[in-house]
Amino acid sequence: MQTNLLSRPTSAKSTNMSDKINHPQLCQWLESVAISRDKQAFTNLFQFFAPKILRIARGKFPNEAQANEVVQDTMSNVWRKAHLYNQDKGAATTWVYTVMRNVTFDMLRKIQGNKEDNLSDDIWPIAESMSIETEIFDDHLEHANLLSVIEELPQAQQDVVKGFYFREMSQEQLAVHLNLPLGTVKSRLRLALGKLKVQLGEQHD
Amino acid sequence: MISHHPKFELIQAFVNGDLPASLSAGIAIHADMCPVCQQTIAQFTEQVAENSFEEEYLDRFIVDDNEALDTIASIDFDHMINNIVESSDIAVVVPKVEHTISFNDKTYTIPAALNSMEMGKHAHIGKLTRARIQLNENEIHTSLLHIQPGGGVPEHTHKGFELTVLLAGSFHDESGEYVKGDFIMLDSSHQHHPISTNGCLCYTVANDALHFTQGINKLLNPIGSFIY
Numbered sequence: 001m002q003t004n005l006l007s008r009p010t011s012a013k014s015t016n017m018s019d020k021i022n023h024p025q026l027c028q029w030l031e032s033v034a035i036s037r038d039k040q041a042f043t044n045l046f047q048f049f050a051p052k053i054l055r056i057a058r059g060k061f062p063n064e065a066q067a068n069e070v071v072q073d074t075m076s077n078v079w080r081k082a083h084l085y086n087q088d089k090g091a092a093t094t095w096v097y098t099v100m101r102n103v104t105f106d107m108l109r110k111i112q113g114n115k116e117d118n119l120s121d122d123i124w125p126i127a128e129s130m131s132i133e134t135e136i137f138d139d140h141l142e143h144a145n146l147l148s149v150i151e152e153l154p155q156a157q158q159d160v161v162k163g164f165y166f167r168e169m170s171q172e173q174l175a176v177h178l179n180l181p182l183g184t185v186k187s188r189l190r191l192a193l194g195k196l197k198v199q200l201g202e203q204h205d
Numbered sequence: 206m207i208s209h210h211p212k213f214e215l216i217q218a219f220v221n222g223d224l225p226a227s228l229s230a231g232i233a234i235h236a237d238m239c240p241v242c243q244q245t246i247a248q249f250t251e252q253v254a255e256n257s258f259e260e261e262y263l264d265r266f267i268v269d270d271n272e273a274l275d276t277i278a279s280i281d282f283d284h285m286i287n288n289i290v291e292s293s294d295i296a297v298v299v300p301k302v303e304h305t306i307s308f309n310d311k312t313y314t315i316p317a318a319l320n321s322m323e324m325g326k327h328a329h330i331g332k333l334t335r336a337r338i339q340l341n342e343n344e345i346h347t348s349l350l351h352i353q354p355g356g357g358v359p360e361h362t363h364k365g366f367e368l369t370v371l372l373a374g375s376f377h378d379e380s381g382e383y384v385k386g387d388f389i390m391l392d393s394s395h396q397h398h399p400i401s402t403n404g405c406l407c408y409t410v411a412n413d414a415l416h417f418t419q420g421i422n423k424l425l426n427p428i429g430s431f432i433y
Binding site (some may be wrong): 020021037039042046047048049050052054056068069072075076077080081083084089090092094097098100101102104105109111113116117118119120122123124125127147148151170197 | 220222226229231233249250251253255257258259281282285288289290291292293294295296298317318319320321322323339340341406414423
């Protein structure tokens with residue numbers, strides 16, 4: 001187990017919270033991301049947290065790419081999970097720390113050859129008495145890429161594709177959920193997949 | 206009432222994410238039942254978070270050339286931000302599903318911290334039933350151990366450590382009575398002989414086989430590795 005930079009006694013700091021961190025501001029940005037998907041607020045959060053996360057990650061991962069991945073994954077979780085942050089339960093820094101620690105923990109487990117089982121959110125839940133649906137995609141770049149292509153599909157096809165692949169609903173469940181005949185669900189899915197193949201194929205060439 | 210807690214060093218390592226999954230889950234299970242430790246963890250997490258994201262604190266430890274780091278950062282970061290905000294993906298939360306496990310016709314709720322862990326098949330020996338939890342942590346073995354009323358583990362020591370978190374029921378040994386929620390960490394200096402009068406279910410983590418120390422039980426040593 002490596003020595004942790006943060007486990008040193010910090011009596012001086014711990015008793016009186018630093019006034020250098022503008023907590024209300026961080027909270028407000030996080031709320032803006034949660035409520036209105038505010039990209040500027042996210043950029044502000046990113047500029048505050050990312051360099052610090054990178055430094056901490058560099059202490060835990062010798063490999064630069066892995067440290068970058070911690071930043072990427074932590075900040076993309078902040079974007080995706082901002083609505084799960086509850087101001088009454090603690091500071092924004094505490095919440096982002098939890099997200100970062102969880103990402104780091106799962107990555108270390110994966111690298112150390114244990115397992116790729118993402119246990120951290122069970123051990124340190126970031127939303128109370130709720131669990132977060134497991135991510136289907138590990139590769140965030142590919143995921144983002146795929147999502148942007150899906151966004152270009154007609155809405156009717158998007159609904160089917162997202163339900164089928166991201167919510168893991170069966171075609172039958174989707175038919176009920178979307179109130180459509182099963183045949184329509186099947187043909188929309190087929191059409192959408194055809195388009196996706198063309199789009200993604202072009203981008204990969 | 207819970208009277209056995211993880212010591213503060215363990216809680217620190219837990220909050221820092223430095224413990225293996227097995228021990229982390231053990232502390233999470235205990236904290237779920239123990240408001241005192243829950244509060245200690247919350248306070249310490251807040252402190253560590255504050256320190257982590259405070260510029261000056263970090264600078265004390267960082268030997269990296271800041272300029273170099275900033276250069277890397279500025280290139281990657283804009284790209285990263287754009288990539289992230291392009292995604293319309295939002296984490297969907299669902300109510301937690303309770304998982305259960307049965308031992309000898311009794312059904313228990315599995316602690317939430319173990320929800321994504323893979324359970325092995327049950328193995329029986331006398332009044333003990335063990336389900337191994339597959340965490341792939343080399344010499345560290347993690348299990349659910351069920352003891353039927355009147356059952357016990359013969360007197361033994363450990364070459365390494367042995368953590369027991371009592372999930373249901375109770376047991377006693379030379380040092381006293383243990384109840385639901387107790388976090389019992391023993392090392393090689395401890396020798397004990399736990400007995401459960403009314404039966405119990407434990408979460409156990411050990412990094413080596415048990416070593417039986419008494420009379421005929423020494424014959425059991427080959428199965429020490431079975432139990433934990």
